[in-house]
Amino acid sequence: MxxxxxxxxxxxxxxxxxxxxxxxxxxxxxxxxxxxxxxxxxxxxxxxxxxxxxxxxxxxxxxxxxxxxxxxxxxxxxxxxxxxxxxxxxxxxxxxxxxxxxxxxxxxxxxxxxxxxxxxxxxxxxxxxxxxxxxxxxxxxxxxxxKGMARLRSIAQTGDVICTTGYLGDSGGGLKVLLEKVAPTTDSNYLLNRHHLPEPRLPEGRFLQDFPGVHAMMDVSDGIASDLKHILKASGKTARVHLDKLPVSESLRKVCEDQRWNVEELATGGGEDYELLFTVEGGQLEELQEEFLRKFNQPVYPVGTIEEGEPAVQWFRNGQAVTFAKGGFNHFL
Amino acid sequence: MxxxxxxxxxxxxxxxxxxxxxxxxxxxxxxxxxxxxxxxxxxxxxxxxxxxxxxxxxxxxxxxxxxxxxxxxxxxxxxxxxxxxxxxxxxxxxxxxxxxxxxxxxxxxxxxxxxxxxxxxxxxxxxxxxxxxxxxxxxxxxxxxxKGMARLRSIAQTGDVICTTGYLGDSGGGLKVLLEKVAPTTDSNYLLNRHHLPEPRLPEGRFLQDFPGVHAMMDVSDGIASDLKHILKASGKTARVHLDKLPVSESLRKVCEDQRWNVEELATGGGEDYELLFTVEGGQLEELQEEFLRKFNQPVYPVGTIEEGEPAVQWFRNGQAVTFAKGGFNHFL
Structure with a gap:
């Protein structure tokens, strides 16, 4: 074998x-x-x-x-x-x-x-x-x-909001720029840079570790479709994720339009973004968003919720359930 | 370059x-x-x-x-x-x-x-x-x-005796058995085994760390000719090592005779023995030898001394200074 x-x-x-x-x-x-x-x-x-x-x-x-x-x-x-x-x-x-x-x-x-x-x-x-x-x-x-405060994957709770600290899919876009030899523009260069020089979210991670109500955390290394499953499996929960809420950079959007790449596929399945993916109690989200913005001059992005159920990601676009198949996310038939 | x-x-x-x-x-x-x-x-x-x-x-x-x-x-x-x-x-x-x-x-x-x-x-x-x-x-x-008790390479003292916990050259001999396709015998198999399945000297290392008067320690990974130099450089000392005192297994001696290999060369330059090489105050040697033998049913082997001087190994055979050149150790011309 x-x-x-x-x-x-x-x-x-x-x-x-x-x-x-x-x-x-x-x-x-x-x-x-x-x-x-x-x-x-x-x-x-x-x-x-x-x-x-x-x-x-x-x-x-x-x-x-x-x-x-x-x-x-x-x-x-x-x-x-x-x-x-x-x-x-x-x-x-x-x-x-x-x-x-x-x-x-x-x-x-x-x-x-x-x-x-x-x-x-x-x-x-x-x-x-x-x-x-x-x-x-x-x-x-x-x-x-x-002591005892490491943000494990296993501690997501029902009712938590799933958030990320930054844009998804940039690094995967950068890899495609490289492999498909896309002509250099400000946008394609930005993506390449995100692919070659990822920034570990160390100060953000320490802030989140210390913030009341933040539970599970991991970094996005394989794309959230794959990474989130680890949290769900370890925590014994299911997730609802809204494709229309995934944070995507203007550069990735532009290059995807020019190259006819599927931006949702990159945002969910592109690897190596090294943003943090974490879950926080619903009631704490607003305060977290405010403090995070004040401290880092960057928003956090809520993208979905943790629910009771089988460890799998349920995808939605504009409130409607969709499913991923070859070629992209589609409404259930 | x-x-x-x-x-x-x-x-x-x-x-x-x-x-x-x-x-x-x-x-x-x-x-x-x-x-x-x-x-x-x-x-x-x-x-x-x-x-x-x-x-x-x-x-x-x-x-x-x-x-x-x-x-x-x-x-x-x-x-x-x-x-x-x-x-x-x-x-x-x-x-x-x-x-x-x-x-x-x-x-x-x-x-x-x-x-x-x-x-x-x-x-x-x-x-x-x-x-x-x-x-x-x-x-x-x-x-x-x-705390503070790690046996660093830098703490060898003048007057220390240099010792090893076991035979030298067996693993290097095993490698030659492998590369030169020496016929399997009890002796060549012993050497192969020493090459393939080295045993980390963990209990011995903890005993030595705790024994009064034991100073510098390292493991023999490249052969003592090379490894001892690291202790000498880090401690700012010189060493006298007696080739006739290097512990060599009967098996290595026999295979070297049969194959006409230079046994001194293997004992000083053969790598991967993973025995411990350490220095101990002269006055503590006897007690250490007795306790070690009682505890591990194995002797420790004194092979030389640490002295004031340039970080280099001075080799001796039966009390006479020798020097290493292509082909083996020879008396100074």
Missing amino acids: KLREIGEFGFIERFSPEFKSLLTQNVTGIGDDCAVLPMNESEDLLVTTDMLVEDIHFLREGITPRQLGYKSVAVNLSDIAAMGGEPLGTFLSIAIPPEIEVEYLDELMKGYREISAKYKVPLLGGDTTQSVKHLAINVSVLGKCP | KLREIGEFGFIERFSPEFKSLLTQNVTGIGDDCAVLPMNESEDLLVTTDMLVEDIHFLREGITPRQLGYKSVAVNLSDIAAMGGEPLGTFLSIAIPPEIEVEYLDELMKGYREISAKYKVPLLGGDTTQSVKHLAINVSVLGKCP
């Missing part, structure tokens, strides 16, 4: 039950953005790790080494943000093919240094090794958050 | 100074077996990470998947052992080429589970992804040790 027949999650499900008996108390292991371990009387420890492999996650000619270094750290810091945590340090393992120039690596480390300095996170160790052909970059990040 | 011109350590030296300003107080970053961070009032946190890449660190037909899974964890637990620590959890990132069978991965995870259970270390998270051609496995391990 090949891996593609069961997928990444199928593989994880094959071995993870076997490991459960080794778990110690008060530890959250496989299945959230970060693992959570007891650290001291007032704080929990957070750990996350992500691997970027050449020709799978990036093309060497499609992203500058500085951007690649920046993004390698950003995607991991985003997992710390998704728990409402503060990063403590990063670890870099890098497998380097023989023909790569040291100058390329210098640029990569410049990008890595840039985001490390921006969020004041030290590089604490790692492993440098050769590879035969493809560049592979694994970053692990340690973080911390107030 | 190509990476091979400056090497792994040359690359690390290019970027690590730039990152120093981001280091927070009481944190040991790049340059030891583990990073050390404050955790709580009585304990420090240890973190290590290692990447194994197909056709660089292993050949897929040269090691069974079960062995590979076991070894991926072992080499990282060895870094925790080298600080005198206790492992808390592991994180696995794995990049999988498309043609690999799920059954191969099941076996790999069986080996991973076997060593995890043996040392009671839970698997807490990771990342599963595709690769184009080569299997790549990155394991990160978290551990802890009593």
Whole structure:
């Protein structure tokens, strides 16, 4: 049997039950953005790790080494943000093919240094090794958050409003700009930039972790259609999501019109936006929106609600139920 | 400029100074077996990470998947052992080429589970992804040790005796058995086993961390000729090492005789033994040897001394200074 027949999650499900008996108390292991371990009387420890492999996650000619270094750290810091945590340090393992120039690596480390300095996170160790052909970059990040306060995927409550911290689909649009070689315009460049230099929502994550009534949280890495399912499965709830409320940037809208791309498909299924997806008690939403806007000069976007029911996303457009099929979202027949 | 011109350590030296300003107080970053961070009032946190890449660190037909899974964890637990620590959890990132069978991965995870259970270390998270051609496995391990008691490389003292916890060169011998297709005998199989299934010296490391007078410690991953230099550089000392005192297994001696391999070269330069290399105050050696033997039913092997001087290893055979050149150790001309 090949891996593609069961997928990444199928593989994880094959071995993870076997490991459960080794778990110690008060530890959250496989299945959230970060693992959570007891650290001291007032704080929990957070750990996350992500691997970027050449020709799978990036093309060497499609992203500058500085951007690649920046993004390698950003995607991991985003997992710390998704728990409402503060990063403590990063670890870099890098497998380097023989023909790569040291100058390329210098640029990569410049990008890595840039985001490390921006969020004041030290590089604490790692492993440098050769590879035969493809560049592979694994970053692990340690973080911390107030004890028992990590925003797990499993704690969404019925009646919660589902929100995101920013535009959806930009990064997926940027990837299409790259792959389909769309001519550079202000809009297509904005999308490319969102794809190459995602910004981890660390201050936003800490604010949300601390805000009363915020429950489950995760980052949008595979697109909300897929990501939201993890929250629903972990929390044992269903969701109603309104396509017409999904925040979409003007640039993505324009490029989608020009290129005849399906904007709803990108907003729900495009990956790597690294915005935060969270649920908040209905009664707290207005206060949260006001405070968030005041603090970050950015709105939060309510896109749906958590309800009792099977862990699946129910989609609506202008109040009418629609379903996703090849080619886009359609009304039920 | 190509990476091979400056090497792994040359690359690390290019970027690590730039990152120093981001280091927070009481944190040991790049340059030891583990990073050390404050955790709580009585304990420090240890973190290590290692990447194994197909056709660089292993050949897929040269090691069974079960062995590979076991070894991926072992080499990282060895870094925790080298600080005198206790492992808390592991994180696995794995990049999988498309043609690999799920059954191969099941076996790999069986080996991973076997060593995890043996040392009671839970698997807490990771990342599963595709690769184009080569299997790549990155394991990160978290551990802890009593506050301020991590056995750093930088704390060797003049007058310390240099010791190892076991035979040197077996794993390097096993690699040669594999590469040169030596016929299977009890001895060559023993060497192969030492190469494929290294045992992290965790109980030994914790005992040594706690034993009065034990100073610097690390694990033997590249061979003591190379590894000892890290202790000497970090501590600002020189070393005298006696080739005739290096512990060599009977099996390695026999296979070296049969195959006309240079046994000294393997004992000093063969990698991946994952024994502990440590320094202890001269006056404490005897007591340490007795207690270690009683506790582990294994001797520790004194192989040399730490002295004032330039960070380099001075080699001796039967009391006479020798020097290493192509072909082996020779008396100075």
